[in-house]
Amino acid sequence: MMQEFKTFATKGNVVDLAVGVIIGGAFGKIVDSLVGDVVMPVIGKLFGGLDFSNYYLPLNGQSAQLTLIEAKKAGGVLAYGNFITVTVNFIILAFVIFQMVRLVNKLRNEEPAPAPAPAPTPEDVILLREIRDSLKK
Template sequence: MLKEFREFAMKGNVVDLAVGVIIGAAFGAIVNSLVGDVIMPIIGAITGGLDFSNYFIPLSKAVSATNLADAKKQGAVLAYGSFLTLTLNFLIVAFVLFMIIRGMNQLKRKQEAAPAAPPKPTAEVELLTEIRDLLKKA
């Protein structure tokens, strides 16, 4: 069973998938930072200093806090600001993936449309061509 698992794990597709997951996690961290540290503060500044991460609706009367972290400790809240931030994360990731796939498809179409180079003549063909050319000169 161990040998079979090792063969499965070392197949190209599994290794490619593992690399993709690791790169995806790193890319997710970059997107989270981009949204949380760059885009949302700009949107907050445009909208008058609003902080989307603290937008919530209390679902119980016991919640009296003004920030999301304290409100979650006090009771149930509907954290729609966090949802907006995560939705923006998703849209950025989806757009970047769309652009990558679009670029790959364009490269594939260019390669398919490019005319194939004529095959290089074999040594026999080159020799016969030389003989023909010499016979024409004679």
């Protein structure tokens, strides 16, 4: 059983998957930073300087003047601003992954397959064609 596990764990696909997960985690942090530090401030500026991260609806009657962290400590909140940020994050990440897959597919399809050489005509077919042509004359 240990030998089978060793064979499974050292296969290229498993190692490739592990590398992909690690790179994906690091890439997720980059996208989080892009959304939180670049995209959302611009979107907030377009909507009058709004900071989406602090948008919430209090669920227990507390004041909506508190920051999100303070409001969470005071009771339940519906943090829709955070949801907007995470949704934009997902859309950007999905778009980037789509572009990467599209590029890989394009690179795979660029190599034209060599045209198969026509099969040589068998001798008996050639002989039958000659007989047919002679009979037509």
